[in-house]
Amino acid sequence: MIRKIKNFFTGLYIRFRGRPSRLKRAIRRADRLHRQTGKRYRVFFFGYRFVVWTRQDIKERKRIGLFRSDKKAGADFDTICFYDTQKTTPCS
Numbered sequence: 001m002i003r004k005i006k007n008f009f010t011g012l013y014i015r016f017r018g019r020p021s022r023l024k025r026a027i028r029r030a031d032r033l034h035r036q037t038g039k040r041y042r043v044f045f046f047g048y049r050f051v052v053w054t055r056q057d058i059k060e061r062k063r064i065g066l067f068r069s070d071k072k073a074g075a076d077f078d079t080i081c082f083y084d085t086q087k088t089t090p091c092s
Contacts, residue, residue: 013048014048017048017049018045018048018049018050022049022050023043023050023082023083025050026043026050026051026052026082026083027043027082027083029052030042030043030052030083030085031085033052034085039054039055040054040055040084040085040086041053041054041084041085042054042077042078042081042083042084042085043081043082043083043084044077044080044081044082045082050082055073055074058073058077059073
């Protein structure tokens, strides 16, 4: 019963924090950072929010143990990104 209640509230929280306006805001941020630095940025949904990371950010998180070390910063993370500034179209 407690698990059901927790899953219900977690679903509400994800729905609220993962709303389309937040995704659009993250995409705008990725595009702005790409124009400023020229680096490739990707938008992910981690920690119940949308985040904008570069390849170096992903490698740093692998180094500190947030992600498994056998995952590649390119191919494995391209499958779960919502937006990639190199492709300029939403990923799916």
